[in-house]
Amino acid sequence: MSWVGSRVKRVEDPALLKGEGRFVDDIHLPGMLLAAVVRSPFAHARIAGIDASAALAIPGVHAVVTHADLPEAFRQPLPLLVPNPAIRYPVMQHVLAKDAVHFVGEAIALVLADDRYIAEDGVDLVVVDYEPLPAASDFRKAAAAGAPAAHAGRADNIAAEFAVGYGEADQAFARAAHIFKEELFQHRGAAHPMECRAMLAHQDTLTGTLTIWANTQAPHQLRDVYCRMTGAADDRVRVIAPNTGGGFGSKVQTYPEHIATAAAALLTKLPVKYIEDRREHFLSTHQERDQLWTVEIAVDGDGKVLGVRGSLMHDSGAYLPWGVITPFISATTMPGPYVIPAYRMKVTCVFTNKVATTPVRGAGRPQAAFAMERLMDRVARELGLDPAEVRRRNYVPADRMPYAVGLTFRDGSPVVYDSGDYPACQQLALDRAGYDGFRAEQASVRAEGRYLGIGIGSYIEGTGLGPFEGATVQVTPGGQILARVGSSDQGQGHRTMFAQIVADRLGVGPDKVTVTVGDSGGVAYGIGTFASRVAVNAGSSAHVAAGKVREKAIKIASHLLEAAEEDLDLGDGRVFVKGVPAVGKTLGEIAAFANGMPGFSMPAGITVGLEDTSYFTPQRSTYANGCHVAVVEVDVETGGVKILRYVTAHDCGTIINTMMVEGQVAGGVVHGIGNALFEWMRYDDDGQPLTVNFGEYLLPLATETPCIEQAHMQTPTPLNPLGVKGAGEGGTIPAAAAIAGAIDDALRPFGVKITQVPVTPEYLLDLIHKKS
Amino acid sequence: MAERMLLMLSVNGTEITREVPVRLTLADFLRHELALTGTHLGCEHGVCGACTVLVDGRTARSCLMLAVQADGAAVQTVEGMAVDGKLTPLQQAFVEHHGLQCGFCTPGVLATLTELLETIPDPSEADVREWLSGNICRCTGYQGIVDAALAAAKAIREGAAGE
Numbered sequence: 001m002s003w004v005g006s007r008v009k010r011v012e013d014p015a016l017l018k019g020e021g022r023f024v025d026d027i028h029l030p031g032m033l034l035a036a037v038v039r040s041p042f043a044h045a046r047i048a049g050i051d052a053s054a055a056l057a058i059p060g061v062h063a064v065v066t067h068a069d070l071p072e073a074f075r076q077p078l079p080l081l082v083p084n085p086a087i088r089y090p091v092m093q094h095v096l097a098k099d100a101v102h103f104v105g106e107a108i109a110l111v112l113a114d115d116r117y118i119a120e121d122g123v124d125l126v127v128v129d130y131e132p133l134p135a136a137s138d139f140r141k142a143a144a145a146g147a148p149a150a151h152a153g154r155a156d157n158i159a160a161e162f163a164v165g166y167g168e169a170d171q172a173f174a175r176a177a178h179i180f181k182e183e184l185f186q187h188r189g190a191a192h193p194m195e196c197r198a199m200l201a202h203q204d205t206l207t208g209t210l211t212i213w214a215n216t217q218a219p220h221q222l223r224d225v226y227c228r229m230t231g232a233a234d235d236r237v238r239v240i241a242p243n244t245g246g247g248f249g250s251k252v253q254t255y256p257e258h259i260a261t262a263a264a265a266l267l268t269k270l271p272v273k274y275i276e277d278r279r280e281h282f283l284s285t286h287q288e289r290d291q292l293w294t295v296e297i298a299v300d301g302d303g304k305v306l307g308v309r310g311s312l313m314h315d316s317g318a319y320l321p322w323g324v325i326t327p328f329i330s331a332t333t334m335p336g337p338y339v340i341p342a343y344r345m346k347v348t349c350v351f352t353n354k355v356a357t358t359p360v361r362g363a364g365r366p367q368a369a370f371a372m373e374r375l376m377d378r379v380a381r382e383l384g385l386d387p388a389e390v391r392r393r394n395y396v397p398a399d400r401m402p403y404a405v406g407l408t409f410r411d412g413s414p415v416v417y418d419s420g421d422y423p424a425c426q427q428l429a430l431d432r433a434g435y436d437g438f439r440a441e442q443a444s445v446r447a448e449g450r451y452l453g454i455g456i457g458s459y460i461e462g463t464g465l466g467p468f469e470g471a472t473v474q475v476t477p478g479g480q481i482l483a484r485v486g487s488s489d490q491g492q493g494h495r496t497m498f499a500q501i502v503a504d505r506l507g508v509g510p511d512k513v514t515v516t517v518g519d520s521g522g523v524a525y526g527i528g529t530f531a532s533r534v535a536v537n538a539g540s541s542a543h544v545a546a547g548k549v550r551e552k553a554i555k556i557a558s559h560l561l562e563a564a565e566e567d568l569d570l571g572d573g574r575v576f577v578k579g580v581p582a583v584g585k586t587l588g589e590i591a592a593f594a595n596g597m598p599g600f601s602m603p604a605g606i607t608v609g610l611e612d613t614s615y616f617t618p619q620r621s622t623y624a625n626g627c628h629v630a631v632v633e634v635d636v637e638t639g640g641v642k643i644l645r646y647v648t649a650h651d652c653g654t655i656i657n658t659m660m661v662e663g664q665v666a667g668g669v670v671h672g673i674g675n676a677l678f679e680w681m682r683y684d685d686d687g688q689p690l691t692v693n694f695g696e697y698l699l700p701l702a703t704e705t706p707c708i709e710q711a712h713m714q715t716p717t718p719l720n721p722l723g724v725k726g727a728g729e730g731g732t733i734p735a736a737a738a739i740a741g742a743i744d745d746a747l748r749p750f751g752v753k754i755t756q757v758p759v760t761p762e763y764l765l766d767l768i769h770k771k772s
Numbered sequence: 773m774a775e776r777m778l779l780m781l782s783v784n785g786t787e788i789t790r791e792v793p794v795r796l797t798l799a800d801f802l803r804h805e806l807a808l809t810g811t812h813l814g815c816e817h818g819v820c821g822a823c824t825v826l827v828d829g830r831t832a833r834s835c836l837m838l839a840v841q842a843d844g845a846a847v848q849t850v851e852g853m854a855v856d857g858k859l860t861p862l863q864q865a866f867v868e869h870h871g872l873q874c875g876f877c878t879p880g881v882l883a884t885l886t887e888l889l890e891t892i893p894d895p896s897e898a899d900v901r902e903w904l905s906g907n908i909c910r911c912t913g914y915q916g917i918v919d920a921a922l923a924a925a926k927a928i929r930e931g932a933a934g935e
Contacts, residue, residue: 009867016875017863019810019850023876026809115804117795194814194822194876194910245812245876246910278815491874491911663870666913694819694908702904702914731913 003500003510004722007659010496011510012489021243024198024213029271032200033062035261036119037274038109038126039283040101043135043353043687044150047099047128050109055122060114064126065264067096067108073230074263078256081221082323086162091151091351093319095259101130102150102318103355104689105283107256110264112272135353135687139290139315143350150318150351159316160324160349164331165309166406167342172307176298180378183294185756186367186736189679190287191360192699193490195245196278197255197285201262202271210237212262215244217252218528219488223520225254226262234524241488241518248671249360250285251490252530253321257284282692287681288326288360290315291367295334295345297375303383303390307342308334308375316349317356324349326357328410329462330364335405336372337422337460337625338394343406353687359530361671362732369459370757373737377455377744378753387456387741388430395422395458411465413620419715420651426458426627428711429649433629446749451636452644453748455741457628457734462621463652463726464536464719470523471541473502473549474611477595479573479588481506481513483546486526487538488518492728493660494534498542500656501722505546506553506587507571525615532624532726535656540616540720548612556590556610559603622717624725626650628669630738634746636768639761641677641743643706651713653725658712661727666708668731674700676736676757777840783808784852792839798832799823801839802849810850810879814908821907824880825849831887831906850879853886861931862886862924871920873911881907885921895925 015021052064067075077092097108111122134148141147142157150157173179199214210232216222219239226237244251257274265272276285295310314327324347331345376394380387396403398421405415430436435454442452472484483502489495494517499510506513516522527537550570557575558565561583569578576584591610596602631645648665655661678698682690691697708731716723740754743764752767780789783806792801802808802825811834814822818836825834826848853860862885865871872878881904888895888903895903900921904914 010870012875013867013872014859016872016878017850017859017866017882018854018857019808019879021810021875023809023812025803025813028804028807117793192910194820194874194908195812196814244874245814246874248910278817278820491872491876493873659870663873663912663916666915667873667911668913670913671910693817694815695817699908699910701908702901702918705901705914707918708913708915 003503004656006500006657008496008500008510008657010493011499012493012495023195023243023245024200024215025275027200027213029202032271032273033112033268034116034119035110035112035264035272035274036116036123037107037257037280038111038123038128039280040097040104040106040108042101042130042132043104043137044133045101045130046133047097047101047108048131049129051127052109054125054127055111058118058122058125060118061111061122063112063268064122065110065112065267067094067098070095070263071266074259076229078254078259078321079225079228080320080323082325084160084323086160086324087320088158088160089154091319092321093256095256095263100152103353104687105280105355107260107284110260112264112268137352137683137685137687139313139350139352140292142352143313143348150353157351158348159320159351161347163344163346164407165344167307169307169309169342169344172342173298173309176306177301178299178382179296180375180382181296182374182378182755184371184374186291186370187680187758188288188360188366188675189681190285191248191250193246193248193250196276196281197251197257198275199258199261200271200273201265203265208236210262212239212258213242214239214258215251216241217247217488217490217530219518219520220486220526221528222254222258226259229259238521244488244490247490249288249358249363249530252528253286253358279692282697283689284355286356286358288357289681291330293371295371295375297379299379303379303385303393305338305340305394308340309344311346311348314347314349315352315357317352317354319356321356322358325410326359326364330368332407332409332415333365333368334372336369337396337458339396354683361668362729363531365459365461365733366672366675366736369457369734370737370740373457373734373741377741388426388435391426391456391458392423397423409462409621411621415462416620417460417623418717418719420623420625421715422625425625425649425651425713428713429627429629429647432649432709432711433645433647435629451634451746453632453634453742453744453746455630455738455745457738457741459626459730459734461532461624461726461730461733463532463624464618464622465531465533466537466618467527468615468617469527469534469537469541470525470613470615471538471545472523472611472613473542473545475549475587475591477588477592479586481508483513483515483542484522485515485517485538485542486520486523487529487534490529492664497535497539497656497660501539501542502546505543505550508573512573532728535724536618536622536720536726537616539656539722539724541614543721544616545612545614548614549610552610553587553590556594556606557585559606560585560593616720618719620719622653622719622725624650624652624727624730626730626734628734628738630742632739632742632746634743639765641759643673643739645709646706647709648731649711649713650730651715652727652730653715653717654723655712655714656724662710664727665710665731668729669708669735670700670705672732672735673705673739676739677759680758680760779840779843781842781844782846784848794838794840796839797835798837798839798842799834802834808849808851812876812879814877821884822877822880824883824907826883826886831883850882853882861927862889865920865924865927869920869923870916871912877907877909881909881917889925889928893925893929897922
């Protein structure tokens with residue numbers, strides 16, 4: 001049997017269920033200082049001076065660290081990791097603010113104390129002399145000429161401009177039977193993992209090695225950024241990501257706080273821990289927010305798309321830590337699962353005095369799916385067609401796979417949909433949802449004064465982006481099978497997944513494979529957990545490495561047993577002679593031989609150690625796809641929206657663990673429900689955040705969440721040996737589009753058309769009253 | 773601010789006497805004074821429910837409660853649930869039904885559901901969702917948690933009937 005594809009129970013669960021997980025804040029080192037951060041209360045201000053004397057006078061406060069106190073190597077901005085020629089001003093945040101602050105929550109100083117209570121007392125007493133400056137808040141206003149400059153001295157707030165496209169869009173529009181235009185505003189809020197950011201830095205005085213425990217999605221990146229800034233050698237810095245309480249993109253970035261905490265540990269020669277609280281998370285952890293899409297679609301008389309064109313404005317926030325990746329993904333995802341003969345999108349990225357925006361679950365794709373699906377719904381309404389039929393007429397048909405869209409993706413490779421059957425996937429979702437029978441139900445309840453509607457959201461997702469991820473598989477002379485994988489886990493169940501993959505290759509159960517993840521000391525190079533890329537990259541590496549170990553075990557056994565390799569088989573942790581299972585060697589015995597005997601030469605052709613390290617490098621992204629159907633009921637008195645049913649059909653290629661994929665999809669959908677109906681990070685005109693707790697910023701609760709009904713298709717990709725595509729973000733991508741479509745459908749008697757998310761009751765009531 | 777008080781309470785069945793700062797929260801007392809780090813802090817303002825523990829059998833937000841307010845009380849944390857390392861039927865149901873991903877909110881969820889199953893042994897899905905509405909989970913979409921709670925209720929009822 002194969003473990004890949006089985007509903008294997010997670011190896012992670014028992015410890016987490018008994019309270020024996022080890023998160024960063026659970027680690028206590030002797031002499032450890034706790035840090036609290038002095039943060040800017042202004043969206044934009046010059047810093048004229050800092051007086052820490054009152055804070056330093058508090059018993060238990062050890063130090064206050066400002067920009068001026070940092071060692072020289074730390075008195076610089078963080079590096080821009082993903083440069084792009086489109087970026088006009090590559091402005092990056094300093095480790096601690098130098099002489100100005102550019103968003104509410106920007107870190108200015110660390111107060112280090114015996115405990116966090118005392119450190120926070122200290123923060124209250126650090127006096128910062130601010131000279132407030134005009135702030136750029138709403139990006140739509142900030143983009144205009146004459147708006148207050150987000151960075152003093154700049155002529156405008158345009159951070160970057162670029163365009164993507166192919167074909168002759170204007171010609172397509174010139175010959176179109178119909179042209180429809182929409183202006184769509186989309187707000188996504190923030191990631192909000194339940195564990196906020198956490199970090200602990202300690203330099204070992206014996207070895208000089210700096211260890212940073214951080215709940216990061218990219219431990220190697222954090223190490224590499226630290227080394228690049230300070231000139232430290234890679235092997236003097238180790239980053240370990242222990243249990244991590246969710247990430248959803250927000251923990252990919254190397255933050256100024258990471259580097260500042262490390263600097264504080266060097267300065268004090270003591271371990272320093274910083275645990276962010278939720279208010280700080282609202283202020284200072286990257287979000288992914290506002291985009292304004294002005295888009296047009298050209299169709300023929302049958303609703304077949306001839307072209308799409310428009311412009312996209314993106315709020316970058318105050319800095320560009322991830323360059324223009326998010327809006328680039330948005331613009332290159334817009335064509336979606338459809339044949340769009342011509343396409344052009346102009347993108348403008350705008351600086352504002354708000355925390356930087358970087359990818360959150362979906363990474364720019366939910367906005368693109370929303371824009372494309374709103375256009376599809378518009379075409380259906382205008383032409384009197386069923387929304388499912390309009391999509392059917394435009395899907396890339398299965399027989400055109402692989403399908404080259406004509407765009408270049410953010411990884412520099414062409415956008416090519418490698419495999420999948422989009423019309424069949426839609427049909428699967430429609431059948432599961434009982435789409436054809438819905439109209440009768442809708443009509444019957446409308447007679448009772450109830451407003452039910454159904455909506456569709458289709459999507460594609462470029463997953464598994466390179467360049468690589470690494471895995472080492474090793475068998476010890478004791479017979480233990482070890483797998484070390486560089487990427488880190490935020491709760492997805494990576495250790496279970498890798499154990500399944502390795503177990504299949506070595507003929508053992510997953511319980512016999514001990515997996516370590518998220519340690520830069522375990523695998524030399526790594527990229528990180530984002531872009532639904534770990535199963536593709538690291539999973540393939542584990543598969544290849546375990547395969548090499550298998551080959552080597554058979555080769556050595558052939559030598560030991562004096563049998564031809566083709567006469568040997570591997571199973572149950574042993575290599576044995578086919579047909580004579582009693583004659584064989586255990587993997588442990590083979591490893592002991594491979595580890596050598598003192599003074600004896602290795603036999604010809606046998607290399608040292610029963611282990612292999614592989615770095616799988618995909619040639620390009622592999623495209624997952626899916627179709628969601630939402631059924632909602634709208635209360636026209638209150639503007640409340642209740643999701644009655646939510647059906648997903650999706651194709652992420654080979655499924656490694658159905659249970660875990662279903663968990664990813666369900667969690668992703670509920671994130672999308674939050675984006676569609678609840679989550680709004682509000683700022684006033686001065687850039688002052690107005691939603692800084694979970695009473696003001698609403699996350700979906702169990703009572704607002706329906707059962708997510710799931711159907712799976714499996715079209716293995718030819719782009720990696722496992723045939724897998726990413727599954728982590730697809731649930732989120734089309735959710736807002738499907739729900740908006742369902743609300744429109746429910747409120748058809750009122751002529752309501754949703755053009756923004758989240759759809760709050762106020763917004764919806766406004767639309768209902770305007771139209772009625 | 774450095775005022776301290778003597779605190780006597782029971783935690784997971786062990787009697788404990790400590791002098792603590794009066795401003796110390798129960799959550800920080802459990803985590804940092806007793807090293808019971810299974811109780812997690814997700815928001816520190818009483819909404820997310822990750823820090824939920826049982827105080828005299830009733831759920832309480834340990835981030836909103838001072839340690840000294842637990843004087844004389846019996847506190848149960850996630851570490852006090854499994855007996856001799858063996859998962860309870862509720863914990864086991866979480867394994868079977870994928871009731872957790874990152875596990876950060878899980879200790880608080882387990883506390884809430886423990887109280888639910890003692891109050892309503894045969895809850896409906898709506899009951900479970902209503903009780904869970906004080907615990908935020910960002911990973912699971914709640915589906916696995918609801919399934920686990922309903923399965924655990926059934927297992928506990930059947931276990932009781934079989935005894």
